[in-house]
Amino acid sequence: MDLAPEYRPGFLAEPEPAPRDPLAVAIGNASLLGVGYLLLKRRGLAVLTWLITLTLVIMLASVREVWVEITALVWWLLSIVHGWSLATKHGSRVGWQRRVALLVTVPVLLAAGLLRFGAATIEDTVTEARESGDCAPALAAIDRLWLGHRIADGPLTLRGERTAEACHRLSNAAGLLATGLSGEPVALQAGFESLSAVLKDLPGHEKMVGKTLDGFLAGLPAKNPCESAKVTDWLRARPFSNNDLDRSVEAIGRTEPVTLVGCGDQLVAAGSLEPARARYQQYLDHYRGRDRDLTAKAEEGARKATLAIELANVRDLLAGAYGTSEPSYCKKPAQYSGAPSYAKGPNRTLMYGDTAYTGNLPAEWRASGPEDAALIVCVGKAEYGTPVRTCPYTSQGSIRGFPTNVTFKKIVIPIRAYELRTGKLVADTRPEIGGTSCPQTIHYSRYGLSVDIGPPSEMYVTPADADIRAAFAAVVSP
Structure with a gap:
């Protein structure tokens, strides 16, 4: 009589395969925590799943690009499909496995969904603020983002953080522009460069840049x-x-x-x-x-x-004229448009230079200053003019003891007159002033000499006030 295989000498009994529920395994692997593999007692695959999932979570939180999300989605689908395929060979319904899988996977997926929903809600607020150009509500909303949001929806949170960066840069620009309102060109340049950089580096924030610019222009x-x-x-x-x-x-x-x-x-x-x-x-x-x-x-x-x-x-x-020297004006005349025009009749005049013969000119000819003068007269040093008469004189202390002939000559006065209103030369003349000559006694001095060698051979006539006035009248009162 044949024995049953399990009782044949030299053979061991095959263990009953572990109950496998493909749906439970798929649901368990949908948690991305390797729960399905643990139900299959594939601990190596479970550990590998944990490592890959951890790597993807780190990448989701740091890289925050769409391709990383696509990679995570593909990995999620592959885990589900692979777990299902491993469990279908000896698949059967195992209620407790499904309950375990659901207890783990549902909270994970629910948390991910809630986090994505929360991130989307925050992004809606940020978008609305961005489109209205208002940084305050945008920053308040972005402050609510945390690591979970970054893992659940990295690209979306990245857009929010770029808005936060734009707002911080715009705040700095606004401060520079506020300083620039005091006329500081360096601050103005830096402020506008900052606004331009936001437009270039962070597109989509044009309204916020515009509002910052409006705030500056409103100042x-x-x-x-x-x-x-x-x-x-x-x-x-x-x-x-x-x-x-x-x-x-x-x-x-x-x-x-x-x-x-x-x-x-x-x-x-x-x-x-x-x-x-x-x-x-x-x-x-x-x-x-x-x-x-x-x-x-x-x-x-x-x-x-x-x-x-x-x-x-x-x-x-x-200013600066001293003694008989002429001021700079006489060499470099300038206009004063507020002065009266040079005209017929007496013109109020300021006289400079050798004014030895101008002291007794009529008061109505004189100006108190350039603010009420019509004429600037520069008087040169007096020169000998036409001889009038020659008379002999004997000095009481002369060592020569015989008369010296002294020729009396008219006084030549070089005059240059400038119309103050225009600074133009209106007269350049050398009138001769006559006067009396050959007085009974003359007075003279010989500076630097220890002995008297007699009077000089030339002397000026002695003019009367009328003679001096007549000489200047042609210029001052034409």
């Missing part, structure tokens, strides 16, 4: 008109970038007119006449006639500044 004109003028100068000189930043030129026409005139007024009050005139002229060059009141104010301001500059220049040129 114009600044309280200090000269600071505003420096800003608009910089904006005018800024090269076009062919993007939204070029809107800044709109602020020039909106704010510059009143800024330029206000800056001119401020500089005049501070005594900075040249810069003041430049600001008034800048307005007139670009905006003359645009606003009647501002144009009139700029014209008047430029006129007054010009007059003040000319008067100050004339004062400088007239």
Whole structure:
């Protein structure tokens, strides 16, 4: 009689195969934790699954690219399919395995789904804020992101973090531009470069850049008109970038007119006449006639500044004359447009140089200063003119003991006269002044000599006030 195989000598009984539920294994592997392989008692595959899943989780949290998510999805599907295929050979329904698989997989998938949903909700808020150009709600929403969101939906959270980066860079740019409102060109340059960098490096944030730019432009004109003028100068000189930043030129026409005139007024009050005139002229060059009141104010301001500059220049040129020396004005005449024109009749005059014969000229001819003068007269050193009479004189202390003939000559006065209003030479003459000669007694001195060698051979006549007045009248009162 044959024995049953299990009782044959030399054979061992085959163990009953472990119950395998393909659905349970597939569900278990859907957790990406190798639960299905553990149900199959394939511990090596379970450990390998853990390592691969851990690697993918790290990549999902760090790389955060779509291809990593696709790789994770493929790995998830492969784990399910592979577990199913291993379990189908001796598959049977095992209730407790399915319950174990579901207890592990459902929480994992539910957590992943909730995290993705939460990340999507945050991204919706960030997108809405990005499209409205408002960083505050975007940053508040991004602050709610954590590691779980990055693992569940890396690319989506990466977009949010780029928005956060854009907002931080724009905040820095806004600070630079706020400093730039004081007219600091370095801050303006850095601020605009930062805005341009966000447009280039982080596309999609144009509205936020625009809102930052709007905040800067809204600060114009600044309280200090000269600071505003420096800003608009910089904006005018800024090269076009062919993007939204070029809107800044709109602020020039909106704010510059009143800024330029206000800056001119401020500089005049501070005594900075040249810069003041430049600001008034800048307005007139670009905006003359645009606003009647501002144009009139700029014209008047430029006129007054010009007059003040000319008067100050004339004062400088007239200063420094000493004794009979002529001031710099006589060699380098300049105009003062506020002076009266050189005309017929007495002209108020300032006389410089050798003024030995001008002391008794009429008071109505004299000006108190360049502010009310019409004429600047430069008087050269007196020279001998036409001989009038020769008379002999004997010096009481002369060692020669015989008379010396002294010829009395008219006085030649070199005169150059400049019309102060234009700085032009209006007279260059050498009138001769007559007078009395051969007085009974003459007085003279011989500087540097220890003995008296007699009177000089030439002497000036003694002019009367009327003679001197007649000589100057042709110039001062034509």
